[in-house]
């Protein structure tokens with residue numbers, strides 16, 4: 623398995639509230655985009671990643687989808703209870719998009735508006751669906767795809783990890799073929815690059831490191847208005 627990752631504060635934000643996880647020995651990769659005042663977002667995304675990894679490491683095999691959902695729900699409980707303990711952490715939360723690559727398939731869990739994509743040959747497809755207000759408006763035909771990107775409330779999430787006692791977790795299972803590439807990223811990338819542009823940058827790259835670098839570079843060149851995190855995996 624090969625992979626490459628990057629997380630970058632961008633040109634506007636003072637802090638990087640994104641977190642990236644690459645635990646290749648257990649096939650686990652994730653991105654998280656924290657939110658909350660002061661350093662709370664950073665705490666939330668870091669905590670979610672740490673809890674997720676520990677839970678998966680301790681789990682004794684079995685059904686990976688079930689394990690992954692349990693792991694995310696466990697992380698939700700821990701972030702939620704921590705947010706009640708200290709005033710500066712009140713209301714903190716995070717997105718969490720994670721994938722476990724095992725036995726020729728990708729098991730993806732998802733909460734929030736970070737994303738997982740599958741790149742297969744000359745096609746890119748989004749495996750997750752954003753839990754955001756603009757996605758819901760788009761679903762019911764209220765706004766167009768172009769308007770999603772420019773909408774003043776595009777950062778409003780309808781689901782996040784750690785903001786409530788319980789969380790619903792989306793699960794997607796994808797059978798993998800030779801040559802498939804998995805991409806995980808936060809909205810600092812997808813807010814500035816269309817899917818076809820992400821694919822074009824990837825296809826113009828020499829290798830995974832080069833592709834990750836060029837994706838981050840492109841988002842930076844377009845303003846870097848948010849933290850940018852990218853993970854590319856060749857299972």
Ligand code: MG
Nearest residue numbers: 655809810848
């Ligand atoms: Mg973000």
